[in-house]
Amino acid sequence: MSVLVFTENWDGKFKKLSYELVSYASAIAGMMNRKLTAFTIGRTGEEELKELGRYGADRILSLVNPALEVMDNRAWAKVIADLAEKEGSKVVVFSNNMTGKALAPRVSVRLKAGIASGVSRLPVSTEPFTVYKRAYSGNAFAGVVIKSEVKILSLAQNSYEIIEKPTGAIPETVEVEVDPSLAVTTITETHKQTGKILLTDAEIVVSGGRGMKSADNWAPLVELASLLNGATACSRPVSDEGWRPHEEHTGQTGKIIAPNLYIAVGISGATQHLAGVSSSKYIVAINNDKNAPIFEAAQYGIVGDAMKVLPKLVDAVKTLKK
């Protein structure tokens, strides 16, 4: 009768979002007087798994089977639904990241469990089970009542505090059964950059828009991001023009991010852009048009020419670091 949380691992490692998830699921387990079981799929070391116990996981499972090496949505969803059934779980929590979006809906159908995706707060009540989720691309929150016996939630990244609650749980490795006819995904090629802060993980993001004027003007923006240990992003026209790579496009049709700090340089603040960044804790706007809508979304603003302001900001951060 546990609450179940799926903590994905990246080459055997967890990251900040994994601990946010466990903290969130642990709080729900608390509300419902249940134990929390956290599980991952695929190889992870004992020490790494133990970390999940620091944030409230009462049981920690590592599900293994060679057929799960490649993420096949159908095969993985079956394994997760089987575990939820075995555990008699009433709530299953995912991240609302790419993997969560791939798996949670399939698990939902298998368990006939209603889903609330993109939640950022705890349920307001568990009887009836009501939880608020992001809707209308950041323009509203919808209160969703999940009526099914089993509930599925997926948590927006960087929306819930990590809370320490050590349990001392000892991780268990579980050999699971996989129907080989379900795992049919074959990967033919992989391109992966390592060592770069991912835009979706970054706590600080410095983003440029059409006001940056050309691909050649990006050096001070990139420098500012790197001095702040942040990632770089851009508005859609910038990636459409090819000034910056497509992975950096944020907004309704690009990446949806929620960093602690979003610095928007030469971005007008169109609703479609804000849809992807409005959950940022702080927004700084740098724009030479004092009437640009971005200032309505920002907490700090500089009305000025980006080309003049950026180098000064870079200097100010360098001075701070000294």
Added chain:
Amino acid sequence: MKIVVCISNVPDTTTRIKFLEGNASIDTSGIQWVINPWDELSLTRALELRDDPASGVKTVTVAHAGPASSEPTIRKALAIGADDAIRVNCEPADAFFTASQLAAAISKEGFDIIICGIESSDFNGSAVGGMISEFLGIPSVSSVSGLSIENGAPVFTREIDGGRESLKVPVPCVAIVQKGIAKEPRIASMRGIMAARTKPVRVYETVDTDCLTEIAGFEKPAPGAACKYIDPDDPARLIELLQNEARVI
């Protein structure tokens, strides 16, 4: 090979969303309804494949679960170039209900590739595509940013953290797509608009399914604090505020 693209009917993305008294439902007066942006891009890619004789894609159908009042959005998809359409006559009440209705109609007609957008811009559920695949018991590929057909079989590009990979799954399958699938949405030509009037829309009645969720109401995000302006000649002040007031650096 036959492709079906599931399309959702959503408020134009520039709409200022307002709620009716008690925040129980959205105020639909004056809203312009459009094809969900990702579905429009999916349709564009599907049509590009159909228009390339080497791909082996013969037809592109659009499928929509919704009432008769969403016909203009379906006609728009036909005007852009879809060959025909399916509409399941219902109020799409929640993702589970909607997906089961679409899955039932899709399985009656039979398709090789079913394409859905990663989310609809109204409810941001990211659920319908994945649910359809599970209802049909077929493979799904999510975070798809590229689709091509090689030797009669689909090849997908899937976005992963920090990169992308190419992969294959056998048909029939569901592709859940995001940015990258097509560059610009195709727009309807005058000839397309004329032709759309007579293209077939097959209407299905609903199959028996439950809704598993309900909307209790909406909330507007709390308005943020008013913007504090900093002298453009003194950006060090901004850094100081970010460090000592916001405490984010």
